Structure formats: C-alpha cells, structure tokens
Amino acid sequence: MGKLIFYLLIAVLIYWLIRSRQPKQKEAEVLPESAEDMVNCAYCGVYLTKSEAIDHHNKYFCCNEHSHLYINSSS
Ligand SMILES: [Zn+2]
CATH class of the missing domain: 3.30.60 (Wheat Germ Agglutinin (Isolectin 2); domain 1)
Structure with a gap:
C-alpha cells in the first residue's frame, strides 16, 4: 500500500512538472x-x-x- 502511494506521488509530480512547463511555452507564442x-x-x-x-x-x-x-x- 505504501509503494502504491509512492508511485502515485511520482506520477502526480511528473504530471505537475509537465503541466507547469506547458503554459510557459504557450505564453511565449501568444501575440500581444x-x-x-x-x-x-x-x-x-x-x-x-x-x-x-x-x-x-x-x-x-x-x-x-x-x-x-x-x-x-x-x-
Ligand atoms: Zn480622437
């Protein structure tokens, strides 16, 4: 059970990292x-x-x- 939570946390962390990177790229592309x-x-x-x-x-x-x-x- 402890392992499952550990992997889930890693998955969430990776998902959060990907999500936090994507808007930054989009912002640079957006024209004023x-x-x-x-x-x-x-x-x-x-x-x-x-x-x-x-x-x-x-x-x-x-x-x-x-x-x-x-x-x-x-x-
Ligand atoms: Zn005027």
Missing part, C-alpha cells in the same frame, strides 16, 4: 494583439485600426486634431 491591430485614440477613446491611427510618441490618435489637443492638455 489579434491579427487586426486595434488601438484607441488617447484623447477621445474611439477604436480604430493601427494603420488608420496617427502614431505620436507611442500614443495613437484618430485624427491630427486630437493629437494636438492631447499634447496641449497634458503639458
């Missing part, structure tokens, strides 16, 4: 965003695709006007 990159305007919060957005100092805006308004309000 979906295929269609969606960003939101830092000023008004409207969602638009990354290609449509105006990139300004690592922030995205829906239009030039909002990028200027955001900079003026933050400084």
Whole structure:
C-alpha cells in the first residue's frame, strides 16, 4: 500500500512538472494583439485600426486634431 502511494506521488509530480512547463511555452507564442491591430485614440477613446491611427510618441490618435489637443492638455 505504501509503494502504491509512492508511485502515485511520482506520477502526480511528473504530471505537475509537465503541466507547469506547458503554459510557459504557450505564453511565449501568444501575440500581444489579434491579427487586426486595434488601438484607441488617447484623447477621445474611439477604436480604430493601427494603420488608420496617427502614431505620436507611442500614443495613437484618430485624427491630427486630437493629437494636438492631447499634447496641449497634458503639458
Ligand atoms: Zn480622437
């Protein structure tokens, strides 16, 4: 009976080791965003695709006007 518990513990330990390793590999493969990159305007919060957005100092805006308004309000 003692041996059975010992082998069961080893089996659980191996299973736990395999399980704990797998999510780490998956996390590395997961892309930060979906295929269609969606960003939101830092000023008004409207969602638009990354290609449509105006990139300004690592922030995205829906239009030039909002990028200027955001900079003026933050400084
Ligand atoms: Zn906007």
